Amino acid sequence: MSGDAAPLVVVGCGVAGLATALSAAPRPVLLVGRAADGDDGSTALAQGGIAAAMASGDSALAHAWDTQQAGAGYNHPAAVRYLTETAASAIHWLQLQGVGFDTQQGRLQLGHEGGHHCARIVHAGGDASGRVLLHALQDAARRSAHIRWHRPATLEAMLLRRGQVAGVGLRAIGTQTIEHLDCAELVLATGGCGALFAASTNPSGADGNGLALAQAAGATLRDLEFIQFHPTALDVRNSGPLPLITEALRGAGATLVDTDGERIMQGLHPDGELAPRDHVARQVWQHRQAGHQVWLDATSLQGDWLQRFPTVANICRQHGIDPRRQRMPVTPAAHFHMGGIAVDLEGRTSLPGLLAVGEVACNRVHGANRLASNSLLEGVVFGRRLGHRLSRMARSLPAAGPERWVQRSANADGDALNQLRCLAWQSLGPLRSRHGMHIALQQIQQQPSSETWQCRLIAAMLEAALQRRHSLGAHCLRAD
């Protein structure tokens, strides 16, 4: 690593952290990730792909319209404009980094997903888009002289001096030793918090620990109540994440049915199975709450769709299901956090020197609900924007003054964590009641583990949800 600029630390090796680190060249970057192979975040699991208006007849304006429709109009208009207007150049940039998107006769293949009024989902490796993208960005980062990897290691603490970020505490995985490093700017790209819910598509590491550290440091958090639930996770017993059955399958014609084979979305929304995710998730949730199983039926799809959807085919095989002949049992599951650390379009948080990007951050681009396939795009677009800005300007380390090391509070694990995840699922799921949320908050406050960082984070989500007295986007209230 070379150069005189003040140290820049990027924590998180998913799409957002990698796009930031790559775009910060030639400024030296220390890139910190918890897994040796970097595949432990949500990015590696993304199936559908990346939205970009690239078809003839499509436009950034139309993409922006769909984004705001999904977000219930609560989106930050300038963020949406920037996201959709730079989407095509983000795809070109990814190609330059080595991402091989799926093509047909030399043109990008564009898929269709719920909430998009046009086929605009670029994908790679069929339904293995996230993994293909991640591996290409990791390779590009390995080739980049300005990036130094520091992994497997976890961010445990941050040093605030005169209220500004001045250092980080990193612990090598498998050890108890914390290494303290100077740092004038810290970028949190630590992903979402879906793993705090009993039913989730997120990997176990997507537990909101970066958000919790920012909370402990006093950074402003925003819109914590907006959690998106994916309508179709495979309903199987799993200790880790529930396997996701991509929405692209519904885009290809698969239907949601009850045990009698009746379509549960018929007559409920003009777009049927391709209605925005929260509509579909609530309908599946309500059927299940009433004690009925819900199934995704792909048995009538034409062509060799097992080749088009190898990940789904593989998941089903692992669970003894032949989706060409059998329906797949499905459940909603926590999938994406629209809320997070409050940032502006440049990734700046309320704490000087602390930046955030990707799912851990909230610049309101998704509003109250994310449009499918907009989040990998968000990671690339805002990661590049942040990286470019950081490449041009570097903060100095704050001068000597009052210092404070900030750490998350104690960790909940084992039974305490499982109970908490069930409580979050029941009270903050696709359909919420104010009464249920009040009770959940009281229960959390009375628990022996109430001082753990997971409890504090879920309590903050419940408080945010209670403050929003009307349904909006993914925050949907039913009468008590």
Ligand SMILES: Cc1cc2nc3c(=O)[nH]c(=O)nc-3n(C[C@H](O)[C@H](O)[C@H](O)COP(=O)(O)OP(=O)(O)OC[C@H]3O[C@@H](n4cnc5c(N)ncnc54)[C@H](O)[C@@H]3O)c2cc1C
């Ligand atoms: C099953 C699934 C399918 C999806 N499909 C799509 C899709 O098709 N299209 C789309 O746009 N979006 C999709 N999403 C959402 C999208 O994948 C995520 O929003 C996005 O990848 C988040 O990227 P990120 O870089 O912010 O976080 P992540 O990819 O989750 O990366 C976070 C990184 O932070 C690291 N980290 C966390 N805490 C620490 C710590 N304390 N110290 C060090 N490192 C830490 C982790 O190790 C990880 O490397 C999907 C999500 C899931 C779960």
